[in-house]
Amino acid sequence: MEQRGKGTMTDITDEVEAGAGIPGMRVSEGGETFYTASQWQLMWWKFRKHKAALVAIGVLLFLYLIAIFADLLTPYAANERFGGWEICQPASIHFRDESGKWVGPSVYKLGRTVDTETFRVKFVEDRSERYPVRFFIPAEPRKALLGVMQSWRLFGVEEGQPVFLFGSDNLGRDVFSRTLYASRISMFIGFGGVILTFVFGVTLGGIAGYLGGVVDEVIMRVVDFMVATPTIPLWMGLAAAIPRDWSVTNTYFAITIILSVLGWGGLARTVRGKLLSLREEDYIMAARVYGASPARLIGRYMLPNFMSYLLVNITIAVPYTILGETSLSFLGLGIQPPAVSWGTLLRDAQQLTVVAQRPWQMIPGIFVVLTVLMFNFIGDGLRDAADPYSRL
Amino acid sequence: MLAYIARRFVIMIPMLVLLSIIAFVIIQLPPGDYLTTYINARIAAGETFNKAEIDALRAQYGLDQSIYVQYARWMGDILFRGSFGTSFFWGRPVGDLLVERLPITIFVSLSSLIVVYTLAIPIAIISAIYKYSWFDFLATTFGFIGLATPNFLIALALSWIFFLITGGMVTSLFSLEFRDAPWSFAKFLDLMSNVWLPILIIGLSGTAGLIRTLRATLLDELSRPYVVTARSKGLTETKLLLKYPVRIAMNPVFSTIGWLLPGLINGGVIVGIVLNLQMIGPVLMQATLTQDMYLAGSIVLILGVLTVIGTLISDILLAWLDPRIRYGAEG
Numbered sequence: 030m031e032q033r034g035k036g037t038m039t040d041i042t043d044e045v046e047a048g049a050g051i052p053g054m055r056v057s058e059g060g061e062t063f064y065t066a067s068q069w070q071l072m073w074w075k076f077r078k079h080k081a082a083l084v085a086i087g088v089l090l091f092l093y094l095i096a097i098f099a100d101l102l103t104p105y106a107a108n109e110r111f112g113g114w115e116i117c118q119p120a121s122i123h124f125r126d127e128s129g130k131w132v133g134p135s136v137y138k139l140g141r142t143v144d145t146e147t148f149r150v151k152f153v154e155d156r157s158e159r160y161p162v163r164f165f166i167p168a169e170p171r172k173a174l175l176g177v178m179q180s181w182r183l184f185g186v187e188e189g190q191p192v193f194l195f196g197s198d199n200l201g202r203d204v205f206s207r208t209l210y211a212s213r214i215s216m217f218i219g220f221g222g223v224i225l226t227f228v229f230g231v232t233l234g235g236i237a238g239y240l241g242g243v244v245d246e247v248i249m250r251v252v253d254f255m256v257a258t259p260t261i262p263l264w265m266g267l268a269a270a271i272p273r274d275w276s277v278t279n280t281y282f283a284i285t286i287i288l289s290v291l292g293w294g295g296l297a298r299t300v301r302g303k304l305l306s307l308r309e310e311d312y313i314m315a316a317r318v319y320g321a322s323p324a325r326l327i328g329r330y331m332l333p334n335f336m337s338y339l340l341v342n343i344t345i346a347v348p349y350t351i352l353g354e355t356s357l358s359f360l361g362l363g364i365q366p367p368a369v370s371w372g373t374l375l376r377d378a379q380q381l382t383v384v385a386q387r388p389w390q391m392i393p394g395i396f397v398v399l400t401v402l403m404f405n406f407i408g409d410g411l412r413d414a415a416d417p418y419s420r421l
Numbered sequence: 422m423l424a425y426i427a428r429r430f431v432i433m434i435p436m437l438v439l440l441s442i443i444a445f446v447i448i449q450l451p452p453g454d455y456l457t458t459y460i461n462a463r464i465a466a467g468e469t470f471n472k473a474e475i476d477a478l479r480a481q482y483g484l485d486q487s488i489y490v491q492y493a494r495w496m497g498d499i500l501f502r503g504s505f506g507t508s509f510f511w512g513r514p515v516g517d518l519l520v521e522r523l524p525i526t527i528f529v530s531l532s533s534l535i536v537v538y539t540l541a542i543p544i545a546i547i548s549a550i551y552k553y554s555w556f557d558f559l560a561t562t563f564g565f566i567g568l569a570t571p572n573f574l575i576a577l578a579l580s581w582i583f584f585l586i587t588g589g590m591v592t593s594l595f596s597l598e599f600r601d602a603p604w605s606f607a608k609f610l611d612l613m614s615n616v617w618l619p620i621l622i623i624g625l626s627g628t629a630g631l632i633r634t635l636r637a638t639l640l641d642e643l644s645r646p647y648v649v650t651a652r653s654k655g656l657t658e659t660k661l662l663l664k665y666p667v668r669i670a671m672n673p674v675f676s677t678i679g680w681l682l683p684g685l686i687n688g689g690v691i692v693g694i695v696l697n698l699q700m701i702g703p704v705l706m707q708a709t710l711t712q713d714m715y716l717a718g719s720i721v722l723i724l725g726v727l728t729v730i731g732t733l734i735s736d737i738l739l740a741w742l743d744p745r746i747r748y749g750a751e752g
Contacts, residue, residue, distance in 0.1 A: 254436045257679055257732055258725050259686035262705060263443070266721045269709030270450035352571050359573055360694065362709060375574070379695065384581045391581075394574045401569035 075414035082410025085403040096212040100173035103206035111201040119196040134162040160186040196389035214370040222350030225289035230296025238304030255294040268362035277368040303335035337415040348404040440725040448718035506715035536624030545635035567629025576695040623688035642666035678735035
């Protein structure tokens with residue numbers, strides 16, 4: 030929506046520059062190709078113009094790679110505790126020593142002292158002792174991706190002092206490692222949820238749009254209802270019913286189901302609307318007269334026509350699910366410790382007193398915002414591109 | 422107009438029925454029923470029950486009957502006797518708890534609606550007029566980030582910033598001396614001095630979405646031929662803007678109340694929990710954690726009903742503003 034104005038402006042200038050003869054028709058890839066290009070080709074040309082969406086794809090790929098390879102990147106396990114290192118601020122990495130000479134990444138020795146005014150434990154750098162940060166340092170073997178044993182860590186110092194990139198929490202656990210491990214549940218719940226949302230939305234929307242009549246009326250009233258009801262109390266009510274002693278996998282699926290059961294409305298509405306308008310098209314009529322079965326009508330002729338809209342809706346549904354999981358886990362109704370998700374990590378920072386004392390525990394929140402933001406950018410780009418024949 | 426209102430009322434009824442069914446399902450969902458939980462709690466407290474007493478209690482609460490009868494009884498109690506059941510955690514009627522917390526919740530939600538409008542409308546208009554200026558850039562960035570940030574994070578971040586600047590904390594809607602005091606003007610003033618930050622926080626997320634919608638609609642309108650015509654006739658820019666495009670662009674603003682309101686209720690619940698305010702959120706939270714299902718279900722029901730009523734009012738207002746809706750075939 031935001032890009033619409035911008036898009037129209039550039040389209041107009043392009044049109045003038047390309048000197049296309051037909052008003053409202055812009056020649057994208059020079060001459061004939063525009064008229065012979067497939068729908069997906071046209072969509073890509075249009076999507077490509079949306080620079081923010083392109084960048085967003087790159088960032089998301091990067092984030093998903095981090096989530097998948099979290100084992101290889103994290104220096105510590107998600108629940109590894111360092112006694113005596115509770116509530117340590119994020120490490121400051123120095124590249125130059127006291128005299129200003131380049132020494133590569135290194136940290137100073139941290140000393141634990143008690144603040145004489147607040148009586149709080151704090152860590153102070155001891156500038157006389159410098160530990161260089163080494164990469165691929167040997168460590169206790171641990172099980173990594175696909176069960177491969179990993180006997181090294183990406184970075185760390187050999188002197189035994191832990192390096193907390195994002196600081197440590199009140200139990201002396203590394204927030205950086207926890208955030209990276211948490212991204213697995215948080216970022217992939219989006220896909221699990223979307224698959225279910227998709228199944229619900231397309232089936233129910235399809236039934237409503239294809240059958241029409243009373244069925245349509247009932248399904249659409251339910252959708253109206255779902256769109257108009259505050260979701261968080263509903264989520265909370267349903268999540269309250271999840272037994273607390275369920276395993277992480279069970280809870281994960283339960284949450285996915287809750288989020289999808291309440292989230293298919295928008296998709297169903299799109300599918301129904303598209304089916305209704307397509308039903309009236311001449312070529313559908315022709316196929317029907319020709320004797321095509323309903324399955325073929327929908328699968329072969331109707332579905333490809335609004336695949337692009339489905340794609341847009343799916344892209345919007347992913348961040349919805351991510352936000353849902355984060356909010357529920359934050360409230361303590363979602364993923365339960367010791368499993369980590371961004372929501373459970375932020376739960377540690379639930380009280381303002383905690384935030385005031387160790388603001389670095391809000392860092393997982395930055396990941397949430399970044400991920401959702403990137404999905405929204407892609408959604409915007411796709412929405413503009415979804416109808417390649419419009420505003421071209 | 423009357424026909425339109427009547428039609429809207431009829432549409433509302435199935436929604437309310439659906440809502441009550443969902444609330445009832447929520448109450449029934451956890452394994453075991455209310456009474457089992459209740460009896461277990463009493464036994465844990467040192468009381469003893471024999472089989473006959475339990476059966477008598479089951480009959481009293483209608484738990485020995487079919488699920489439909491139970492639903493009918495539950496609905497009947499609410500509709501005809503205003504009774505929502507008992508919260509076993511608080512040991513009090515659910516209705517009393519609701520009466521205590523709901524007014525402030527409604528007040529905060531409505532005030533945040535006003536915040537949304539007073540912030541979003543001018544910002545959107547200015548950023549649409551000065552497209553691609555630094556102001557527009559700021560507003561758009563704010564819109565994007567606001568949409569991508571969960572409510573509780575906004576609440577945490579803002580109250581942290583507030584803490585950094587002033588050193589104070591938002592921990593309650595009332596100062597200590599007014600917390601249990603009866604309502605008075607002084608208490609009201611005290612509420613006002615504390616309540617503005619939660620209202621602002623809840624409002625901000627809605628503002629982000631509205632800025633985007635309004636800006637996009639206004640941009641569409643600004644490129645219409647009638648704007649060019651009006652300008653060429655020599656109308657002053659302010660008059661031109663406020664009289665035509667802005668007025669048209671305002672329509673979606675009011676028609677999206679139905680979407681904005683659920684969001685504000687969501688925000689109210691979450692922010693209430695984060696800042697631990699005397700609103701409905703923490704009660705719901707407590708209820709869900711202890712599986713106090715009569716309370717949880719009733720709150721879901723009440724919040725849903727409030728939203729449906731709010732949407733109804735906004736639809737009627739919209740029909741009053743825009744004759745096309747009043748006389749439209751669909752409604």
